[in-house]
Amino acid sequence: MPASIIDGRKISAAVREQISKDTADFVAATGVTPHLAAVLVGDDPASQVYVRNKERACEKCGLKSTLHRLPSETTQQQLAELVQQLNADESVHGILVQLPLPEHLDATQILDAIIPAKDVDGFHPENVGLMSQGRPRFLPCTPHGVMKMLEHEGIKTSGRHAVVIGRSDIVGKPMAALLVQKGADATVTICHSRTSDISAIARQADILVAAVGIPEFVKGDMIKPGAVVIDVGINRVDDKLVGDVDYSAACEVASAITPVPGGVGPMTIAMLLQNTLHAAKHQASAL
Numbered sequence: 001m002p003a004s005i006i007d008g009r010k011i012s013a014a015v016r017e018q019i020s021k022d023t024a025d026f027v028a029a030t031g032v033t034p035h036l037a038a039v040l041v042g043d044d045p046a047s048q049v050y051v052r053n054k055e056r057a058c059e060k061c062g063l064k065s066t067l068h069r070l071p072s073e074t075t076q077q078q079l080a081e082l083v084q085q086l087n088a089d090e091s092v093h094g095i096l097v098q099l100p101l102p103e104h105l106d107a108t109q110i111l112d113a114i115i116p117a118k119d120v121d122g123f124h125p126e127n128v129g130l131m132s133q134g135r136p137r138f139l140p141c142t143p144h145g146v147m148k149m150l151e152h153e154g155i156k157t158s159g160r161h162a163v164v165i166g167r168s169d170i171v172g173k174p175m176a177a178l179l180v181q182k183g184a185d186a187t188v189t190i191c192h193s194r195t196s197d198i199s200a201i202a203r204q205a206d207i208l209v210a211a212v213g214i215p216e217f218v219k220g221d222m223i224k225p226g227a228v229v230i231d232v233g234i235n236r237v238d239d240k241l242v243g244d245v246d247y248s249a250a251c252e253v254a255s256a257i258t259p260v261p262g263g264v265g266p267m268t269i270a271m272l273l274q275n276t277l278h279a280a281k282h283q284a285s286a287l
């Protein structure tokens with residue numbers, strides 16, 4: 001039986017429906033509109049698409065978004081100054097600096113400069129630490145979106161073997177942290193470029209998360225029959241979007257799979273909106 005397709009657009013729409021209602025309630029109660037400030041440095045075409053999608057999603061859910069576009073020649077100090085200005089701006093609740101930044105800029109220093117209360121990406125070390133201790137403030141959007149999808153589909157994680165391929169700070173590491181935490185209770189293995197025999201490990205996965213950034217890295221024979229496959233990759237190949245999983249091969253083996261596009265990507269955006277609303281609620285209650 002071919003895999004059932006996990007429809008990220010549909011699940012994202014359901015989550016955003018709830019966010020719209022919660023946002024309307026919050027605005028009615030406080031007179032404050034949750035506000036996301038996005039910063040885009042340079043003209044990377046993929047980043048333009050993502051940032052536009054984020055702005056559109058904010059608008060549809062009743063959140064305010066402001067895009068700060070800076071030229072690719074922007075200096076570290078100029079970017080740091082913009083972040084400081086957004087930190088101090090009481091009308092801004094969430095700050096997102098779109099990655100990747102141009103080569104000459106130090107992304108870590110910039111992300112560390114965002115005040116943790118406005119860090120809607122969940123990348124600041126304070127928020128990473130809180131997540132890892134099981135007392136989250138902002139969860140990183142992509143891994144959180146994946147957890148939301150699993151929950152929505154009624155896919156249980158407790159006691160199951162989850163294998164995460166990729167160890168990035170943005171996806172792989174936090175994904176593993178969320179799957180292993182109390183309540184999710186998976187047994188987690190992380191694979192990376194130095195792992196020996198990734199195929200053998202991947203084949204043990206009940207839940208396989210591919211976050212390597214290599215088009216179609218996961219072949220059909222790396223998947224255990226009946227496994228759930230989550231494809232976090234978005235690679236542009238000949239003007240087409242391709243995931244980290246060989247989709248047609250995986251469909252023959254897996255029990256359920258996320259497509260690209262229309263899988264994890266839309267969930268990432270929904271969780272960003274949720275974090276922005278959460279940030280606004282916290283900042284309003286701190287007044």
Ligand SMILES: Nc1nc(=O)c2c([nH]1)NC[C@@H]1CN(c3ccc(C(=O)N[C@@H](CCC(=O)O)C(=O)O)cc3)C=[N+]21
Binds near residue numbers: 050
């Ligand atoms: N500070 C920061 N935070 C991020 O969350 C962040 C980032 N930088 N840099 C890049 C990655 C990637 N990312 C995506 C968001 C939406 C889609 C998305 O909407 N995808 C659609 C289609 C997109 C398309 O057509 O290209 C889909 O998969 O169906 C994809 C990828 C957020 N990221």
Ligand SMILES: [Mg+2]
Binds near residue numbers: 166167168192212
């Ligand atoms: Mg990696």
